[in-house]
Amino acid sequence: MNKRRDGKMTVFLFELKTYRWSLLWWAVGIIALQFIMMIFYPSMAQDAETIDLIIKHYPEELLRAFGMSEQASLATVFGYYTFIFTFAQLLLSIQSAYYGFNFLSTEESNYTADFLYTKPLNRSRIIVEKQFAILCILVITAMVTALSGLSAIELFRDGRPYEAGNYWVLMGTIPVFQVFFFSIGMVVSACTKKLKSVIGFALGVAFFFYIINGMRGIIGGDLLGYLTPYYHFEVAYILEEGMIPWNRGMISIFVILLCHGMTYFYYPRKNLPTV
Amino acid sequence: MLIWSFVFIIFLVMMFSEFSAYYDNPEMGEILDLIPEGFLEAFGMAGANLTTINGFLSVMVLYVHLMVGVYGILLGSNIIGKEERDKTAEFLMIKPVTREKIIITKIVSAIISSLLMIFVIGMTLFAALQPYHPTMDNYRFIGIILGGNLFVMWIYLFAGLLIASVLKRFKKIGGISIAAVLITYLLSVIATLSDSVEFLKYVSPFSYFEGHQLYQDMGYEPGALLFTSLVILIASTGIFLVYPRRDLRL
Numbered sequence: 001m002n003k004r005r006d007g008k009m010t011v012f013l014f015e016l017k018t019y020r021w022s023l024l025w026w027a028v029g030i031i032a033l034q035f036i037m038m039i040f041y042p043s044m045a046q047d048a049e050t051i052d053l054i055i056k057h058y059p060e061e062l063l064r065a066f067g068m069s070e071q072a073s074l075a076t077v078f079g080y081y082t083f084i085f086t087f088a089q090l091l092l093s094i095q096s097a098y099y100g101f102n103f104l105s106t107e108e109s110n111y112t113a114d115f116l117y118t119k120p121l122n123r124s125r126i127i128v129e130k131q132f133a134i135l136c137i138l139v140i141t142a143m144v145t146a147l148s149g150l151s152a153i154e155l156f157r158d159g160r161p162y163e164a165g166n167y168w169v170l171m172g173t174i175p176v177f178q179v180f181f182f183s184i185g186m187v188v189s190a191c192t193k194k195l196k197s198v199i200g201f202a203l204g205v206a207f208f209f210y211i212i213n214g215m216r217g218i219i220g221g222d223l224l225g226y227l228t229p230y231y232h233f234e235v236a237y238i239l240e241e242g243m244i245p246w247n248r249g250m251i252s253i254f255v256i257l258l259c260h261g262m263t264y265f266y267y268p269r270k271n272l273p274t275v
Numbered sequence: 276m277l278i279w280s281f282v283f284i285i286f287l288v289m290m291f292s293e294f295s296a297y298y299d300n301p302e303m304g305e306i307l308d309l310i311p312e313g314f315l316e317a318f319g320m321a322g323a324n325l326t327t328i329n330g331f332l333s334v335m336v337l338y339v340h341l342m343v344g345v346y347g348i349l350l351g352s353n354i355i356g357k358e359e360r361d362k363t364a365e366f367l368m369i370k371p372v373t374r375e376k377i378i379i380t381k382i383v384s385a386i387i388s389s390l391l392m393i394f395v396i397g398m399t400l401f402a403a404l405q406p407y408h409p410t411m412d413n414y415r416f417i418g419i420i421l422g423g424n425l426f427v428m429w430i431y432l433f434a435g436l437l438i439a440s441v442l443k444r445f446k447k448i449g450g451i452s453i454a455a456v457l458i459t460y461l462l463s464v465i466a467t468l469s470d471s472v473e474f475l476k477y478v479s480p481f482s483y484f485e486g487h488q489l490y491q492d493m494g495y496e497p498g499a500l501l502f503t504s505l506v507i508l509i510a511s512t513g514i515f516l517v518y519p520r521r522d523l524r525l
Contacts, residue, residue, distance in 0.1 A: 025450070033461070040465065087461060094453060109360075197357075199449035200349045203456075207345050211338045 015133030031148040038152040077162035096178040098202035100185020105195035146171035166242040173233040183259035336486030347428040351435020374519040423484030433510035
């Protein structure tokens with residue numbers, strides 16, 4: 001016991017322990033989501049194939065007017081998986097944003113900040129350790145997402161082909177996507193006095209970007225797209241081309257760096273609220 | 276409340292900035308004219324014509340539903356949960372007011388906030404539409420949409436209130452609220468995918484007031500209204516049964 005206390009990573013280990021149940025529930029949610037949605041795939045694919053035949057005869061402008069041009073066919077494995085994965089992303093974004101908003105404000109709302117900051121650790125150090133813990137949790141979630149998605153596809157694809165390489169490229173973007181939402185939450189939790197409704201903020205941020213992306217899908221327009229990480233790492237594009245649209249992806253990375261810079265600058269100088 | 280209305284406004288304005296690209300676009304209009312009405316109807320696309328104001332609004336409805344649903348459930352669960360989270364429950368409960376009275380006041384104030392929110396959305400839509408010379412018909416449709424939004428918001432509001440009254444630990448309230456919104460939203464999307472799973476429509480409040488259906492009937496389905504009042508009725512009975520007997524966690 002004593003030996004572990006002497007070790008340097010106390011905060012890190014403590015945080016990992018705190019988040020394990022939360023991690024479990026999110027993982028269960030994401031696995032369930034992907035499997036349940038994939039169950040519908042075989043029957044859907046048959047319907048979709050006939051619809052595709054009809055749609056082929058429509059002129060492009062008409063489809064655009066009905067907001068259908070960007071919808072990939074639900075008949076192909078990836079077409080349908082794009083649809084599922086957007087939901088998985090929504091879950092991931094809520095999880096990440098929630099961790100982010102909780103990140104530093106939880107110490108204040110639970111009145112543990114006074115305790116934590118009397119420890120012989122400087123604040124940047126605390127942030128780094130806490131961040132690594134969250135990063136571990138997020139990466140584990142990403143891996144769970146990738147593996148469960150893959151097994152769900154394998155189980156229900158009915159022999160329809162798909163490009164495994166592209167799938168892994170897509171999965172590689174998950175951590176960046178997660179960290180984007182986490183960073184936004186973190187910077188807010190570092191800079192505000194007392195954050196009360198953490199869940200409210202997390203849901204608000206996650207759904208905001210999700211809805212913007214949904215609208216972009218229907219009505220088009222790059223301007224909306226640049227605002228939302230869903231478009232920075234556009235699922236349909238990655239699955240089709242097998243590469244990441246870096247010119248858009250950079251926006252996400254820039255936002256992440258900006259949020260981190262602000263947190264590291266501001267938080268060590270912050271006054272703690274008194275109880 | 277302020278932050279939320281602000282977000283709603285930005286959001287709607289952004290959507291309408293994109294609408295200008297579609298509105299009265301002659302190219303698309305021509306193509307649409309060439310296609311017989313009945314043909315479109317057969318594919319259920321008649322409502323989704325993005326070149327008209329009403330068509331555009333009908334596409335947006337689901338997203339506005341989603342926003343007000345999230346807002347509603349958070350409002351509902353927060354208004355009860357926050358007393359214990361912020362440790363003000365003790366203070367509130369020793370006041371010479373019955374619990375019934377507290378909960379009624381809370382519900383009334385939540386309903387007032389929801390009405391205000393609808394008002395904000397309505398005014399924003401109204402303002403955003405001005406450049407496109409809306410007609411009476413458009414205003415009527417906006418009214419119908421707002422009514423639908425209000426019902427969706429109330430369903431989630433009462434669900435949130437019920438969740439917060441029933442659960443013992445306030446830390447769990449958030450998780451369950453998130454799950455409730457996500458699962459119902461997911462079901463409503465699955466329901467649109469295929470006819471074989473259409474029964475799911477009755478499970479998810481997001482499908483009760485679908486934009487497409489509102490557009491075609493210019494009114495609500497009686498079934499949807501029935502479900503809404505049923506949900507609200509059951510939830511409020513539950514709240515009034517549970518909340519006054521609730522043990523406080525202090």
